[in-house]
Amino acid sequence: MPHVTIPDVATENIFTVTTSTTGPFTFSFSYFTSSDIRVAFNGVEIASGAFTVTPTVTADYGYEGGSLTLTAAVASGSLRVWRDVPSSRTTDFPTAGPFNVTTLNTWLDKMFAILQQVETSMSRTLRMSDTEGSTLSSLPLKADRISKSLMFDASGNPTAGPTASEISSAQTYATNASASASAASTSASAASTSATAAATSASSAATSASSISSLTAASSIASASTIDIGAVAAEYLTVSGTTTINALGTVAAGLHRVLKFDDILTLTHNATSLILPGGASITTAAGDVAGFRSLGTGNWRCEWYSRANGAPNATVPVANGGTGSTTASTARTALAVAGLADANSFTAAQRGSISALTDGATITPNFALANNFSLTIGGNRTLANPTNLTAGQSGAIVITQDSTGSRTLAYGSNWKFAGGTAPTLNTTASAVDVLVYYVESASRITASLINDVK
Numbered sequence: 001m002p003h004v005t006i007p008d009v010a011t012e013n014i015f016t017v018t019t020s021t022t023g024p025f026t027f028s029f030s031y032f033t034s035s036d037i038r039v040a041f042n043g044v045e046i047a048s049g050a051f052t053v054t055p056t057v058t059a060d061y062g063y064e065g066g067s068l069t070l071t072a073a074v075a076s077g078s079l080r081v082w083r084d085v086p087s088s089r090t091t092d093f094p095t096a097g098p099f100n101v102t103t104l105n106t107w108l109d110k111m112f113a114i115l116q117q118v119e120t121s122m123s124r125t126l127r128m129s130d131t132e133g134s135t136l137s138s139l140p141l142k143a144d145r146i147s148k149s150l151m152f153d154a155s156g157n158p159t160a161g162p163t164a165s166e167i168s169s170a171q172t173y174a175t176n177a178s179a180s181a182s183a184a185s186t187s188a189s190a191a192s193t194s195a196t197a198a199a200t201s202a203s204s205a206a207t208s209a210s211s212i213s214s215l216t217a218a219s220s221i222a223s224a225s226t227i228d229i230g231a232v233a234a235e236y237l238t239v240s241g242t243t244t245i246n247a248l249g250t251v252a253a254g255l256h257r258v259l260k261f262d263d264i265l266t267l268t269h270n271a272t273s274l275i276l277p278g279g280a281s282i283t284t285a286a287g288d289v290a291g292f293r294s295l296g297t298g299n300w301r302c303e304w305y306s307r308a309n310g311a312p313n314a315t316v317p318v319a320n321g322g323t324g325s326t327t328a329s330t331a332r333t334a335l336a337v338a339g340l341a342d343a344n345s346f347t348a349a350q351r352g353s354i355s356a357l358t359d360g361a362t363i364t365p366n367f368a369l370a371n372n373f374s375l376t377i378g379g380n381r382t383l384a385n386p387t388n389l390t391a392g393q394s395g396a397i398v399i400t401q402d403s404t405g406s407r408t409l410a411y412g413s414n415w416k417f418a419g420g421t422a423p424t425l426n427t428t429a430s431a432v433d434v435l436v437y438y439v440e441s442a443s444r445i446t447a448s449l450i451n452d453v454k
Contacts, residue, residue: 002059002060003059003060003061003062003102003105003106003109004030004032004059004060004061004062004063004064004106004109005030005059005064005109006030006109006112006113006116007029007030007064008116009028009029010028010029010120011029011082011083011113011116011117011119011120012029012080012081012082012083012120013025013026013027013028013029013080013081013082014078014079014080014081015078015079015080015081016078017041017074017075017076017077017078017079018075018076019075019076020073020074020075021073021074021075022069022070022071022072022073022074023051023067023068023069023070024054024067024068024069025067025068025069025079025081026056026065026066026067026068027065027066027067027068027081028065029065029083029116030062030063030064030065030083030109030113031053031062031063031066031083031085031113032061032062032063032085032106032109032110032113034052034053035048036083036084036085037051037053037066037068037081037082037083037084038081038082038083038084039051039068039070039079039080039081040079040080041074041077041078041079041080042077042078046070049071050070050071050072051068051069051070051071052068052069052071053066053067053068054066054067054068054069060102061102061105061106061109062106062109068081082120083113083116083117084117085110085113085114085117087114089107136156136157136158137157137158138158139158140158140159140160144160145160147163147164147165148160148161148162148163149161149162149163149164149167173260173289173306176289176306176307176310177289177291177304177306179306179310179312180277180304180305180306180307180312180313181303181304183312183313219232219233219234219236219237219238220237220238220239220240221237221238221239221240222239222240222241222243223239223240223241223242223243223244223245223263223265224241224243224245225243225244225245225246225247226245226246226247226248226249227239227245227247227248227249228248228249228250228251229248229249229251229257229259229292230248230249230250230251230252230255230257230294231249231251232257235256235257235258236257236258236260237257237258237259237260238259238260238261238262239259239260239261239262239263239265240262240263241262241263241265242263242264242265243265244265244266244267244268245265245266245267245268245274246268246270246274247270247273247274247298247300248274248292248294248298248300249298250297250298251294251296252294252296253294253295253296254293254294254296255293255294256291256292256293256294257291257292258289258290258291258292259289259290259291259292260287260288260289261284261285261286261287261288261289261290262286263284263286264283264284264285264286265283265284266281266282266283266284267281267282267283267284267290267302268281269281269282272299273298273299273300274299274300274302275299275300275301275302276302276305277302277304277305277313278313282302282305282313285307285308285309286308287308288305288306288307288308289305289306289308290302290304290305290306291303291304291305318334318335323335352370352371352372352395353370353372354370354372354373354374354398355369355370355372355373355374356373356374356375357373357374357375357397359375359376359377359378359379359381360381361379361381361382362381362382362384363375363381363382363383363384364384364385364386364387365383365386365387365397366386366387366388367386367387367388367389367390367393367439368387368388370395371393371394371395371396372395372396372397372398373395373396373397373398374397374398374400375397375398375399375400376399376400376401376402377399377400377401377402377407377409378402378404378407379407380407380408380409380410381407381408381409381410382409382410382411382412383397383409383410383411383412383415383435384412385412385413385414385415386414386445389414389439389441389442389443389445390439390442391439391440391441391442392439393438393439394436394437394438394439395436395437396434396435396436396437397434397435397437398432398433398434399425399432399433399434399435400430400431400432401425401426401427401428401429401430401431401432402429402430403429403430404429405427405428405429405430405431406427406429407425407427408424408425408427409425410422414443414444414445415437415445415447416440416444416445416446416447417447417448417449418448423448423449423451425449425451426451426452428452431452432452432453432454433449433450433451433452433453434449434450434453435447435448435449435450436448436450
């Protein structure tokens with residue numbers, strides 16, 4: 001029987017599975033023992049005991065090709081079969097005596113098999129093409145690349161890119177920018193521009209927002225009356241300082257810049273040279289981001305402005321579905337809504353719903369549900385201490401005897417009555433009593449019973 005050979009073929013075979021099957025899956029590479037064969041389906045390795053290997057050609061000390069049959073069927077996916085000869089040598093040739101050529105051939109075969117495996121593994125890695133003549137520099141040092149994305153510089157060499165946090169922040173800015181652009185397009189305060197220009201600005205803002213996550217360069221610039229943002233070779237700029245900005249410099253029309261403000265300053269609106277959303281000056285806050293487009297001859301338009309706190313930059317009038325305000329107090333005034341913390345004079349009746357209590361041996365009202373309650377009792381009952389007591393709450397509980405009558409009512413320890421004596425219900429069938437109450441504290445309810453209400 002001839003000795004096994006190691007032909008120059010791939011040490012893996014990949015099969016596309018479209019229907020449920022257990023195989024067989026025929027592979028072409030040589031192997032030495034069935035334990036050299038490994039299998040994975042859709043990226044998950046299949047245990048060695050979950051398949052059998054049948055050789056195609058049996059040779060001395062190995063097999064040339066074979067087929068693999070799974071114990072359990074697989075479907076709809078990719079099945080990879082590959083050779084994995086252990087990279088180890090546990091025996092030596094004798095130092096004296098006959099030289100075993102067969103053993104030598106076997107070890108040489110395994111060495112070439114392992115070299116082929118290394119070649120296959122290399123082909124599955126990220127590497128330069130064999131046709132490129134240049135060399136690839138090393139990765140950045142660990143301290144420089146921790147938690148950063150992998151990028152390539154102008155020479156094609158690996159370099160550390162933005163962190164996941166920076167990319168996430170850029171995506172957040174994009175989301176806020178889109179929201180700001182939508183609010184700006186519907187805001188009546190954008191009357192300084194035509195409807196056509198507003199729609200164009202909103203579209204440009206969405207485009208600018210979607211491109212933020214792809215920015216790869218950033219620089220900083222100090223605030224001044226005029227900051228020449230077009231002269232800085234970076235699309236994304238951080239603005240530091242608190243000096244009022246009145247102009248952005250002269251550059252060709254169409255240039256776009258994204259500014260992130262680190263401090264509080266004023267952007268001065270100018271209907272020609274610095275056009276801002278809403279036609280009014282903007283006071284920035286740390287973390288605010290805005291997109292500016294050059295109109296040429298020193299004129300710029302702010303296409304979108306995204307505040308760090310997520311609030312819209314401009315107010316929306318009440319007539320357009322907004323509040324026309326920037327504070328809660330002025331919003332309530334504009335919408336004619338009463339504030340719970342304000343002293344209010346109502347010009348119409350105010351009322352709450354009546355919550356029906358469930359009859360039972362022990363009745364426990366939930367004072368978070370309502371102020372006023374109703375209860376029909378069908379036996380001798382105990383009105384337990386209510387839950388969710390809040391000092392200052394008041395109301396009434398209307399208590400009705402059922403058609404039988406003669407029902408009594410005891411009270412929990414929090415209920416307090418005049419003279420310390422609990423009142424007695426009118427026990428006539430279908431009689432109605434009203435228990436009015438006032439919550440003093442979490443453990444005291446002052447109450448009085450109005451008997452026999454007719």
